[in-house]
Amino acid sequence: MLRRDFIRTSAALAAAAALPGCGQIGMGDYSGDLTMDWRPYTGQLKYSFTIATYSRTFTPLVLVRLRWRDFVGYGEASMPQYLGESTDSVTAFLGRVSSEVLPRFKDPFLMDDILSEVDALAERNTAAKAAVDIALHDLVGKILARPWWQIWGYDATKTPCTSYTIGYDESDDVVNEKIEEASWTKVVKVKLGMGEEKDKRMINLIRAKLDTVICVDANQGWKSKEEALDMIYWLSERNVSFIEQPMAKEKIDDAAWITERSPLPVIADEACQRMTDIPRLAGAYDGINIKLMKCTGMREAHKMADMASGLGMEVMLGCMTETSVAVSAAAQLSPAAKWADLDGNILLSNDCFSGMRLTDGKITLNSLPGIGVEPVKPFEEL
Ligand code: MG
16 A cells, blocks of 8 residues: 555544544454344324325334444334334344344354344344344444445445335325425336226326336236236336336246336336345346345345346345435445435435435435434434
């Protein structure tokens, strides 16, 4: 290293070390107790959220704080009802992590071992696992005094624009209000799968006011492969970029039939939960939608992005309705994604963290260590 580079690096590390909860430690000196606490939190939605299968006005969340020496990492579980998790199931799982896994580890850098043991505690509980995973990544990034996009070797300028979701509503006035609110975005995401007439009404209402790119999520709502392909052709003439989960997740042969004939890329969402799902989806879909709450967190999400690109599949990053904690954690991986749907925090009226921001719709990563978030007030008061 040239002397001037060394001085610059040392100055950067010293500056990072001056940040609260962040700094450098001596080589080989990694022993300390890992302790975790958590707080249930209700994410209030600005609008009721309606997709092909249900409607809701809030999302239960659990915020997690993981501590090691003077370092603090934040994590989050988001529990939309279709995931099958609740505040009770998440807090029970976190209790087990706290009593059965964390006491056996003194070194937070043993991430693979720690998170493998957390994963082995139960078959499902993916959102609860994600909360621990995100908090551990945040903690380790802060010890290293580096953000995860940099640890992973990504260029923070190569982030996609996020789409912003316009949910279905029976009222034209409400849809028009949502369209008005989406006028800043470069990419609109629309939830379809309600039936041909309703689906076309939503697209026509948006196209009457916005000429931005639209991506479509059918949420398994189209009933036959022929119906799906007809809609995809109709959509392809209306500046639509891709189609997410056209039919039921189990219908892989139908997905392959559609993908082979579709003029637009077809992406698996509900069909792709974890890494082990990807090999059988290669060939049936053009890409996968990776979400931290489905796949247990950043560790597996990063592996899934590598596996998908190795199989020639496109990567999309998605989210649930979440605060800036989980959205900023996912955003660390966004330079590896072609498309991003990381609008969960802006769909909330009570986000309680600051983190990743949008600049004209483009994901803008900060240089804070870990996942780059800070609570708006002390954790105990959230
Ligand atoms: Mg989806």
